[in-house]
Amino acid sequence: MPEARFPESHIYLPELEMVVFAAIVGQNAIGCSISSKTLSKLFGRNRQPLDCFKQNRPVIEKLAEKFILQRRFEGGLVVIRDCDIQS
Numbered sequence: 001m002p003e004a005r006f007p008e009s010h011i012y013l014p015e016l017e018m019v020v021f022a023a024i025v026g027q028n029a030i031g032c033s034i035s036s037k038t039l040s041k042l043f044g045r046n047r048q049p050l051d052c053f054k055q056n057r058p059v060i061e062k063l064a065e066k067f068i069l070q071r072r073f074e075g076g077l078v079v080i081r082d083c084d085i086q087s
Contacts, residue, residue: 002026004065006057012050019053023064023078030073032064034080041082 002025010021017036022029039052042059053060060080067078 001069004030004061004068006061006064010050010053012053017049019049021053021060021064023061023068025068030068030078031076032078032080034060034063035082038080038082038084 004023004025006021006023010019012019016033018033019036019039020031020033023032024030034053036049039049039056040047043052043056063080063084064078067073067080067084072078
């Protein structure tokens with residue numbers, strides 16, 4: 001499988017409490033998301049989700065790439081949840 005690339009675009013969806021971003025693998029775009037709860041668990045509480053995402057994007061992209069390689073998709077999307085992170 002080709003290496004994943006991550007365009008700079010991302011958006012916070014408050015109704016879902018998730019930051020959504022994309023990965024490009026070969027010619028395919030794959031939607032990815034990480035929950036606010038996961039961001040807090042990984043990187044600390046009391047931070048805005050988008051700020052937290054931007055500051056920790058390389059780590060988040062590594063997680064997304066790992067899930068892509070493992071083919072861990074939910075409805076065609078990579079979803080990173082707090083239960084995916086070992087304490």
